Amino acid sequence: MIKIDHLSKSFGNLEVLKDITVEIKAGEVISIIGPSGTGKSTFLRCINLLDRPSGGSIRIDGVDILDPKADVPKVRQKMNMVFQSFNLFSHLSVMDNLTLGPIKLLGMSKEDAGSKAVDLLKLVGLAEKAESYPDELSGGQKQRVAIARCMAMDPKIILFDEPTSALDPTMVSEVLSVIRRLAKAGMTMAIVTHEMDFARDVSNRVLYMDDGIIYEEGTPEQIFVHPQKEKTKTFINRVRSFTYHIASPDYDLYAMNAEIETFCDKQILAVKQRYNLLLIVEEMLQIYNPFLSKALLDINLAYSEKKESLEVVFESTGEAMNVLDKNLLSDELGLTLIQSVTESIDYQRLNNKNRVTLILKKQ
């Protein structure tokens, strides 16, 4: 139904969308996921020309909508949009919000539009709010009205731009269930979302976007269970990481410890695990100490929320050698301490760097 080829979009010098080619078929529910700032919303806004693409083509049922002769407002009627910030018309009652488009744009009679609106409000569970004004509704109710308002235009596809991001966590589910219901009814939808579980069970296809391109795409199973590419994996496993650079033996130990503690706070790590982490870092730095004058050392902490695993990677420049090699250590006390709190220790020589990866024991 919608065929997008080599779509690109720049704001000034900033290239937000680089080269996107995708096809959306009738009846499909497509989730678009990815880190913030990777152009997911821009992509959606380019589809209905709220933002005009810088290059590429968008064909809807074979008609190029980027053609200057195309009747853009007419095209938009077929693909309505649900916004993150609801954007209800605040001077109109819920009923008028739903009937304004059908009456003015589709030429429906007031009665027809009204009765249709009532049906839609029933569908989203808000029939009793017909005479209310937007500012009298909760966030979840507003978003459900916004969805009903989209439906009132009989669109062929609905574009959802982070429909639950502005909502209180308690109201997310009421909106998601409405969207689920539409999906079951066979509505074609493209949903930009951060609700992974929802994306996984509502969609037929998942697009993982990163850095202005569709980085990986596939069925929910492929993307969520067996992601193939590095960035996808990090994202799916909800990995948060933190890197500290040490360039000389006179590094600021206290500042480093404070930053590590801040990272632990953010990830809500248990006190015990935090203690173990600090212990590992301290012992490792003891071991690294003789080499710090000659080598650069990066300490990378990575925590996967999904797997609940904490990983510490020490990466140093210099000639190939494993600092934890028993033959090189003056005593084994440090190593023993480290081993007692880790699940695994691994050494690799990678890109001319020595890499020691330690995974902490789970509690």
Added chain:
Amino acid sequence: MNKEWKMKKRVVPLLSFFLFVIAFAGCRKNELFITSFADAKFAKIGVMTGTTGETIANAKFPDAQIKSFDDIMDAVAAIKSGQLDAIVTTSVTALQVSKKNPELVCLNERLKDEDTSIAVKKEDEQLFAAVDRIVGELKANGTLADMNRRWFKKEMTPYEEKQIALPSRGQILKIGVTATREPINFVDKNGRVIGFDGELARIIGARLHRPIEFHNMKFMALIPALQSGKVDLIISGMTATEERKKKVNFTQSYFLNAQVMLVNKPGVAGKKEATEISSAADLKDRRIGVSLGSVHDAYAIKTYPKATILHYKTPSDIVLANMFVLKKNIALNKEVRVSKKTGEIPSFFAGIANSMQSNIVQENRYLLILEGLKTTVIISVLSTFFGTVLGAIVCFMRMSKNAILNVLAKTYISILRGTPVLVFLMLIFYVVFASVNIDPVIVSVIAFGMNFAAYVAEIYRSGIESIDKGQSEAGIAMGFTRVNTFIFIVLPQTVQRILPVYKGEFISLVKMTSIVGYIAVQDLTKASDIIRSRTFDAFFPLIMVAVLYYLISWFLMLFMEYAERLANPKLNRKPITNA
């Protein structure tokens, strides 16, 4: 709660103290007392803006505080309230003022004798020659002397106006006049400009076989009006000074006027101690104001044979004759106990009744007020409509992405907001429409409308920008065109939001129109000026006009509130009952 009340208790006496101080300061009568020019050296002297009196006073009394007034009645009000010690004006005007205000007298010394002439535009040589010839003939055949006798009389007998038949067809002769100076020129009960100048203008019109039309405007606006061709002649007691001669031509003089000084009469409004009346006995050689034929009249004559009893024919005149006279009347009532019940209050009401009589009823002056009221409302409403539409256009330009339109709109807004409305109004009238014969009411509508537009354009813009962009996006995403999104979604909300500010701007426009008198439009304020110029009552017409302005604003505000309700459906909604 308790604390608040305590605070209030402390604030109340403090406030009353301030009020007292202010009232006291305001009531303080001046104590300077002038009998000759020498006394006036450091006096506060009132002059008329743009008259020779102003120039002379400045030259002759360099150390005095010279204050300029637009109209004689303003200066009279000021001297009566003690803000002035003296007024420099023409002898004819001074005669009239002292006729109506017995406590004001002219000094016998004359500041300067001067020629009063008719001014004609420099280029208009043919008209100049004709008018000059007519003035010469009138002087020779004694007509002017006769007019002098009939208009400039010392006693209060009615004027004897001669009827002059004027042609009804022909090229209209436009006469510039400041008709607030009885008896030189003033507006009678039918709204006609009469007086010495009025009659002279008619005689000239008749001799030239041209119908005449008076343009009644501020004195300082006369010469610009003549130069820009808004009027053909100025016949307004104007002195032919050297400076004016550079700009316009003057005919030979039609009467000899003199600049004189008007001061408080000794023993009346001079030193306080001297006028204080502590008992009935003090009244014996004072001036006592009474209504002709009243009980007070008979009593006063009997009791105080030595006192000057001033008889007033109409109740209005007794009020005009200033508070002092009234107060003495009160003193008479109180001390002598002619009437046990009369105190300040009945006199107060009597005063109001008298003022009503002289300012509203007499000479059908209410018609003047109604006419002025109509003009004020017409100008206000039309300029609001014009300004609203123009403001929308300016706002559109201001918000446009086109750089040229944008700069144009910005310039327009900054110029209009940075210029005083009065200056702008006069610029439009005397410069822009100088050579066009256009109704000054239309000029007012254009000037105020343009001014209003500059302000509301910015109000619109802030209103439109305050509507969150998401709603327009939702409209566009739904399939509305940009224009329709604006009409159906942005505009209704903008109207809702800007109405409160718009209302305020509208009301200030209504009040701003009070300056149209400068371009010879007879609005409410001008009507009150005309009445004050006849009655010399400072208090009543001003209060009356203030009340009328308030009522206009209030009515128009009611209408606006109705509009606000229409714009905001939420205000009209029936309360939802939760079943």
